Amino acid sequence: MIADSIRLIESELHGKATLIAVTKTKPVELLLEAYEAGCRQFGENKVQEMADKQPQLPTDVQWHLIGHLQTNKVKYIASFVAMIHSIDSLKLLQEVNKQAAKHNRVIDCLLQIYIADEETKFGLSADEAEALLQAPELNELPNVRIVGLMGLATNTDDESKIRGEFRGLKLLYDKLSQIQRPMIRFHELSMGMSGDYRIAVEEGSTLVRVGSAIFGSRN
Ligand SMILES: *Cc1c(COP(=O)(O)O)cnc(C)c1O
Numbered sequence: 001m002i003a004d005s006i007r008l009i010e011s012e013l014h015g016k017a018t019l020i021a022v023t024k025t026k027p028v029e030l031l032l033e034a035y036e037a038g039c040r041q042f043g044e045n046k047v048q049e050m051a052d053k054q055p056q057l058p059t060d061v062q063w064h065l066i067g068h069l070q071t072n073k074v075k076y077i078a079s080f081v082a083m084i085h086s087i088d089s090l091k092l093l094q095e096v097n098k099q100a101a102k103h104n105r106v107i108d109c110l111l112q113i114y115i116a117d118e119e120t121k122f123g124l125s126a127d128e129a130e131a132l133l134q135a136p137e138l139n140e141l142p143n144v145r146i147v148g149l150m151g152l153a154t155n156t157d158d159e160s161k162i163r164g165e166f167r168g169l170k171l172l173y174d175k176l177s178q179i180q181r182p183m184i185r186f187h188e189l190s191m192g193m194s195g196d197y198r199i200a201v202e203e204g205s206t207l208v209r210v211g212s213a214i215f216g217s218r219n
Contacts, residue, residue: 003037022211100143148188
C-alpha cells in the first residue's frame, strides 16, 4: 500500500532527508492517495505531465521538476513550480529567471551534476558548475536562487560505485557552497532514488526522489 511504503521510507530517512514522491506516469488518484498519506512533495520529469496534474491536487503541494528541462517549456510551470532540479546551463537559468519574474516569484533551482558512468545522463561537470556559479551574468537574475546540487548515480548493483559517486557529489557540494553570492544559498543536495536512497542519505542527501518504491514499477 502507498501509505505503508511512504511510512517505511520516511522511517529510513531518520529525519535527515525529505522524501519527494516521484509520480511520473502515475494517475492522479494515486497522487491523491500519497497526499492523504501526508506527502506534500511531488516530483515529475515532464513539464506537460506536471502542468496537467498540478490543478488536480491541493494547492499546498510542492512540485519538483526533476527531468531534463527545455528552455521553451519553462513558461508552462513557472507560475507554480517549487524547485527545478535539472539546471544544466546559464541559458536555462536565464529563462527560468525571465518566466519567474512574470509571476513575481523567485524559483529555487539546483544544478544537475553529471556523476554517473553513463552516456545518457544530463548534467554539468564539476568545472562547468563552478564556472556557472561564478558567472557575472548571475547578478542579473533576481528571480532565481541556486539552492544546491542534484545528481543521478550509475544504474548498477555495485553499491561501492554508487556510494563513491554520491560521496564525490557531496564533496563538490561542500566546495561550491563556499562561494558567497546573494543568489547562491546552498542547503539542498538532491540524490537517491528507489534503489539507492539509503546509501544517498548516508552520504549526505537532503532530498530523495523516490518513485517505484512507493507506487510500484512503471511500465
Ligand atoms: C524517475 C526518476 C526518479 C525516481 O526513480 P525510481 O527508481 O522509480 O525511484 C528519480 N529521479 C529522476 C530524475 C527520475 O527521472
